[in-house]
Amino acid sequence: MRFKIMFPVLAGLVAVFLMYQSVSAAFLILTRIGTLSTSGQVYTSWTYTGATAPDFAGTATPGAMVAITVNAITTTTSADVAGSWQSAPNNIVTGTNSVSIASGNEVVAFSLVFSPAATPTVTPTATPSALPEAGIMIWPLGLIAVGLMVFFAGRNAKDRLDEHYWG
Incomplete structure (x- = not known):
């Protein structure tokens, strides 16, 4: 009697566990824009200031194809065996860029405002004049x-x- 009740409960728990595992493995997560950690957060707009255009990095299903579309130009990369992927599109322009990252049925889309960091310039300083003599x-x-x-x-x-x- 006890076995008859416990078996369906255990089978149900195993089924829920397997469904959860298969669903959670399909997630596409953007973890980094350039040096900016996104912490997996999804926003409709990101602002990035850096010396060069940023690259993108994240996680997806291991071995999955990841398509990164920036301003209607798509580049692709594959997630490694751990699910990590990285891509450096070369068509990011100063100002607002439309970005879409897709893998399977998952899509992360946002606008990226890129502002190049100001190039440091050397500012000449005046040559100090001689100090007056010390004394009384x-x-x-x-x-x-x-x-x-x-x-x-x-x-x-x-x-x-x-x-x-x-x-």
Whole structure:
């Protein structure tokens, strides 16, 4: 009795497991645009800035053909035994590009806005002028010394006059 109930349950679980495995193996995933990791996310638009036009990489069913269409020009590549694929289309232009990646019944389509990175330019810098000599300027010290002598000499003279006349 127990076997009669358990067998259909086990058979059902095995069938679900096999269906899940066959469905999940057919997924087409875009994992990278140039140096930008997409983390498997699907968006309708991507923006890429780089020195050169980006390549595309992802996963598909092992051995499956992957067709990459950029601006109505299609290139193809095959997924390796692990399901990884990579392609570098040479017709990506500056600005908005229409991209479609297909394998079997799966399609990933998006617009790619490509902005080449600015080419670094050398900016000339002014030649620094010579630094002034370090040290102490003598004349302000002399002026301060003369001022102090006049102050104290005048005060001393006033004290002597006060003693002499007022005594």
